[in-house]
Amino acid sequence: MALAGPPGSGKSTAGRLAAERLALDYRSAGEMFRAEAKRQGMELEAFSRYAEQHEEVDRRLDDSMMALAKPGRLLDGRLVGALCRRRAIPSLYVVVTAAPEVRYRRLSERDRRPYDETVRATLAREASERERYRRYYGIDLDAEHPDLTVDSSTLPAEAVASRIVDFARSQHPGPGGSA
Secondary structure: OEEEOOOOOOHHHHHHHHHHHHOOEEEEHHHHHHHHHHHOOOOHHHHHHHHHHOHHHHHHHHHHHHHOOOOOEEEEOOOHHHHHHHOOOOOOEEEEEOOHHHHHHHHHHHHOOOHHHHHHHHHHHHHHHHHHHHHHHOOOHHHOOOOEEEEOOOOOHHHHHHHHHHHHHHHOOOOOOOO
16 A cells, blocks of 8 residues: 655554554654655755755665565655656555644644744755656646545544555455555
C-alpha cells in the first residue's frame, strides 16, 4: 500500500495505525529524509534546499522506497503512490489530505513553532517538493488520481485509519487485506 498526502495531513499517524491493524510493515520516506538530514548535520529546511541542487538525494530516497514496495508493507511518502504507478508496482494508492489551515495548525503544534513561521516553512517546502517532483520525474501530484482520498480535516486519526483499513480489506479480502 502506498500512502501519500501533504505535510500535516495526518497521513503518518493514520498510516501507522492502519499498518498495525492490517499487520503491515510501516516505512516512511519522511523519516528517511529527516534521518539523512540529521546524518548530514543539516536542519530539515536547509537539507530540502540542498536537495533542490542535488538530485541524487531524492533519487536515492525514492529508489530506496521503491525497493521496499512489496506485499506486506505500507509505504508513507508524498511520492510513493505516483512512483509505484509509473514503475508498474501493484499497490493501493491512498491519499490523506486536510485543509491548509488544519495542516498548518497541526504542524505548528507538533513542531512547537509559531503558526506564521510554520505556514512560511510549509509553503516553501511544498513549492520545493513540487518543483523537484516535476523536474526529476515529470510528476504533478495535483494531477494524480489515487484509489482512495480521505480528508482528515475533521476526523481523528483512528477514523482516517479505519477508512484506509476498510478500503484495503474491500480491495483484498482475506488476512490483512494488504496490498
